[in-house]
Amino acid sequence: MGNSFPAGGFNIGNLGTHADGMWQAMEQLRATFEKKAGAGTRMGKGDVRAAVLSLLTEQPMHGYQIIREIEERSGGSWKPSAGSVYPTLQLLADEGLISAEESNGRKTYALTDAGREHVAGAGTSTPWETTETKDSTPGFGALPKAGVELAQAAAQVGRTGTSEQVQQAVAVLDDARRRLYSILAQD
Numbered sequence: 001m002g003n004s005f006p007a008g009g010f011n012i013g014n015l016g017t018h019a020d021g022m023w024q025a026m027e028q029l030r031a032t033f034e035k036k037a038g039a040g041t042r043m044g045k046g047d048v049r050a051a052v053l054s055l056l057t058e059q060p061m062h063g064y065q066i067i068r069e070i071e072e073r074s075g076g077s078w079k080p081s082a083g084s085v086y087p088t089l090q091l092l093a094d095e096g097l098i099s100a101e102e103s104n105g106r107k108t109y110a111l112t113d114a115g116r117e118h119v120a121g122a123g124t125s126t127p128w129e130t131t132e133t134k135d136s137t138p139g140f141g142a143l144p145k146a147g148v149e150l151a152q153a154a155a156q157v158g159r160t161g162t163s164e165q166v167q168q169a170v171a172v173l174d175d176a177r178r179r180l181y182s183i184l185a186q187d
Contacts, residue, residue: 047127048080048088053111053119054126056098060110063089070127075142078127150176 051070055061061069063085071079089109092098097115100107111119150173157169 048084049092050122051080051127052085052088052092052109053097053115053122056109056111056115057119060101060108062106062108066109073126076145 052066055066055069063082066089067080067082067085089098089100092115093100093109096112097118098109099112100109102108154169154173157165161169
């Protein structure tokens, strides 16, 4: 975990007496977690292809439905853009693996017989399963999300809280830090 935090540490200043210092520290923490959370969410072109084919084995879908399903099944850790899904759908159609049917101004995509054979022959796991097992830790994306939410709450207290509320927040954060380290100390 050596690269988890900025090399120079966080500029925490006098957190107990300066709410601004706390706000800056929490903003730095939030930014660090957002970078870490975003780092593992970009998937390759092959992953979009595999995800689309996997979803279409279940039922025909339109493009935005595919995007929502991928996001939901990956626990929110991966949401491909329309700019990656729609070209993939066009490519799969050009290859004869899927067909498109227009209904109510919306294209719905379905696997062709050749597409079903291709998927059956591939036998690979779905990309969202790969995302969930990243770093061999189930729910790996949940930690950065929780860190961002904690940083946002602490920053809010730092911006709008009274001196007493800021002191209480510092005590809560100190306790949380100790408890997190105690988790690592467990065998």
